[in-house]
Amino acid sequence: MRSPKDAFGNLPNRLRAFKERRGDMRQLPRAFVIFAVFSMACQASAQSQRADARTSPEMKLKASRSDIISIGGFSDGLVSACLSEYPRRGCRWHYLDAEGRSVLRTNLVWPGTAGSRENFDPPPPFSEGLAATNDGAGKLAYMDKKGQLVIRTDFPAIPFSSVNFYFKVEGDLAPVCGEFLRGDNREMCSKWGYVNHAGKVVIPPELAFPLQFIEGLAVIERNGKFGYINNWGHLVIPAKFDWAIAFTEGVAGAVLGQKRILIDKAGEVLCELPPANESVLDVRFSEGLAPVSVEGKHGFMDKKCQVVIAAKFDGVGPFSEGLAAVGDGEKSGYIDKTGRMVIAPQFSDAYEFNKGVAMVYLGEEKRYIDKTGRFVTETGEPLAQPATKAAAVAAPPSAPTAATAAPPPGTTAFVPPPANDSVAWAAIHFQQGQNLWSRNTASSYIAAIQSYREAVRLAPENGQYQNRLGFALHALASSAEGIPHLQKAVQLDPKNWEYLAHLADALTDVGRTKEALQAIDKALAMAPNNPYALGVRKKAQAKAGKPGKAR
Incomplete structure (x- = not known):
């Protein structure tokens, strides 16, 4: 389990490996722009980030129907689910509503054969009432919730093995792909563009990565400078910044020349960040406050760039419902907006409040507290026996229970595995992480990581879980x-080229290029033509300073 410093000290600084350096900031990988955008918004939402596989809407729905073989994540009121067509093998993808009713039956069928990837992954999610599909002639189109084609394009349809959750409509913009790169297991889009609802190209397919819209705006790079585009395709803040971060609560951090600044949605400079603040990438607001970092300690500033809570903690989380988790040595507690400690540091890990309840850990044990620090049930109900700080560790966590939703006629309710079956529960948490990740929202990425952590905690010797968490x-x-x-x-699976490539990619980004090149060479020996692995080697060589050599 993470220490408070891991849980929160790294939270406002998890971009620190990419700390902006005025001399070489433009050399950072473009992929970082996207993931910086994600990170800046991760703590800005007060949505639940307690990834519990037993209580998510998707898992409740799956628990209520025995014919759901696989399920995606809810988006725009619908969730994709692959329903068994017994006695036939495999399953067919449907879009279901919150009650589990099939709203749209697709022609996507997973054959159910071992190793088959065809239609194995969920279809693209709905957004703005539309979802990407194949027009029947191999071209990308967007359909409404009745299956009627609304947007037609001349661009290729999404291959079944591609990561498709990026194809989400934002306002008047619908993503298209000008070119898919073919790898061993996936086909990845390398040239992203956008069309409007009439199918007219608004942004030519020249982007290396899809735009990520947060609060209606997305960071876009033009000629080495950064600005913001709205979801109608209009450049609303000129590309004049040397660096720019996603908006949270109407403001964003940016770099202009030698100045690190806070801007509004008109692109106007509000203030200059405190000189001691170690990174503009820390700037993400929650309930009017954003973290500041000074010489390894953390506090908060307001939207006037004034430090209002001194940087004296070992780590801080975002404010939620008036409280923020903070690290004090090896324990975490909660402060209010005056900086007063209102729940004493006693937890090995602590998360945001949602509807008056926060998830915490006492060692390896998951518990829930209310805003007074009392231990409660997950739904906020008082415990039968009041828990004290001393007694809390001894009280066992509640055993997993089946979902309470009544199953539809003709189906049987999901029966959870035994509470002590850590392998089975690890698999459930892992699948929940996959579902959350596929939602393609900032908060769901963080929630997915929590699910992956739980899977790894329960099954630490599973290479797939370790790889996914690390990735x-x-x-x-x-x-x-x-x-x-x-x-x-x-270590668990040394012959898995994908694990080696992911490791090499991460090592490259922290400057450990010698180790990165060693790992990627092993990966390429197994997958010599994989575009992702080739790209990682190219990046590692470039960062090493000379192709083929590492520093």
């Missing part, structure tokens, strides 16, 4: 934290 941490610009998990994955 996710790296994706959210916390490479240093992800590397041990990637190393463990490689």
